[in-house]
Amino acid sequence: MANPASKQKPITADTFLRGLWEENPVFVMLLGLCPALAVTNSAINAIGMGGATTFVLLGSSALVSLLRKLIPKQVRIASYIVIIATFVTIVDYAIHALSLELYNALGAFIQLIVVNCVILGRAESFASKHRLTKSLVNALGVGVGFTFALLCLGSVREILGSGTLFGFPLFGDSYQPWVVMILPPGGFFVTGAWLLLFAWLKERKQRKVTQEKETVHAPG
Amino acid sequence: MHPDDLSFIFLNAFIINNFVLAYFLGLCPFLGVSGKLNTAWNMGLATTFVMFVSSLCAYGLNQLLVQYHLEFLRLISYIAVIASAVQLVEMIVKKTSPALFRALGIFLPLITTNCAILGLALFQTFKEYSFVQSLVYSIGAGAGFTLALMLMAGLRTRMDLADVPAISRGAALSFMLAGLLSLTFMGFAGLGTH
Numbered sequence: 001m002a003n004p005a006s007k008q009k010p011i012t013a014d015t016f017l018r019g020l021w022e023e024n025p026v027f028v029m030l031l032g033l034c035p036a037l038a039v040t041n042s043a044i045n046a047i048g049m050g051g052a053t054t055f056v057l058l059g060s061s062a063l064v065s066l067l068r069k070l071i072p073k074q075v076r077i078a079s080y081i082v083i084i085a086t087f088v089t090i091v092d093y094a095i096h097a098l099s100l101e102l103y104n105a106l107g108a109f110i111q112l113i114v115v116n117c118v119i120l121g122r123a124e125s126f127a128s129k130h131r132l133t134k135s136l137v138n139a140l141g142v143g144v145g146f147t148f149a150l151l152c153l154g155s156v157r158e159i160l161g162s163g164t165l166f167g168f169p170l171f172g173d174s175y176q177p178w179v180v181m182i183l184p185p186g187g188f189f190v191t192g193a194w195l196l197l198f199a200w201l202k203e204r205k206q207r208k209v210t211q212e213k214e215t216v217h218a219p220g
Numbered sequence: 221m222h223p224d225d226l227s228f229i230f231l232n233a234f235i236i237n238n239f240v241l242a243y244f245l246g247l248c249p250f251l252g253v254s255g256k257l258n259t260a261w262n263m264g265l266a267t268t269f270v271m272f273v274s275s276l277c278a279y280g281l282n283q284l285l286v287q288y289h290l291e292f293l294r295l296i297s298y299i300a301v302i303a304s305a306v307q308l309v310e311m312i313v314k315k316t317s318p319a320l321f322r323a324l325g326i327f328l329p330l331i332t333t334n335c336a337i338l339g340l341a342l343f344q345t346f347k348e349y350s351f352v353q354s355l356v357y358s359i360g361a362g363a364g365f366t367l368a369l370m371l372m373a374g375l376r377t378r379m380d381l382a383d384v385p386a387i388s389r390g391a392a393l394s395f396m397l398a399g400l401l402s403l404t405f406m407g408f409a410g411l412g413t414h
Contacts, residue, residue, distance in 0.1 A: 081299055089292055089296070
């Protein structure tokens, strides 16, 4: 069970922002990679997948948080999975009804949201220990962070791989698309490139901090 | 070869549409347990076994669900079956080889959330495979997963000795390697179609 101190902490901007940036599920935690790579061959698919995942994340976090005192510890993982599977079934039928085009593009990956470790991770490490509103804010942060990461991957892959963004052509007819980018290898390459970029930014920031420390300490 | 031939189903799941490198399923263990060849092999075996058992159960369950028009329960029942199969494997491994149990660590219970397994169960349902076809498909997928895992483990063991920039060590490099592997496997596309 959670310690009482953490329960009384108010909701801060950090509750939301942590999942969005500092602990971004895809780029920092390396969770939920399967859908992140599989459906991001266009920006619109990325948003569809991100939206569906965010909905499941919100729903399951709310229910887990409400039921957190009723679920016995021994069967908690199984209970979380059943809760998540319920919401995924809802999303699956909803997308099927709303947009057949998106449904066909995402295929089995809508149902595979069940095994997205981001959602189970949130249920286990946050929603089962915090109040409803706080869990919802946190889940929203993580969901937006996930969607953001997917959009980063999807837009780069779509621009390079088909020369379009959200279906609008960007470069004119002379552009020769890098077809490999919308094929599976492109998913790995683009993710690798984004990770490299983030690692480089992080290293630069750290170097700046240590340099500042040195200049402060130098006179004394 | 005809797409419904058993040999084609096996080959398709094994290399042509490799679950990891073409469908992006099971990336977590692919990146997490591919540090050492030995662990990769054992993880591959455990996953293949779970795939086989859950494919078997998923086939039976689906027949039952279709008969009673309960298709909306498919997802929930599949995941329950997979979780039980993983529990079974966990008990067997713990009993027979405690050392292996420690080496696989958290990734053993996490086979439940390995999308390759649920993916397999769903794909065989969508493709309407018969009983034997489903079993062959599951063995092919398991073998393909093991192959990808071991190739990656071999590459990463070599990469540990290579001189690469510090920022690209770890995840970024693994993704680039996986991209190259995936590119190589694209060469198998079209195999056995004529």
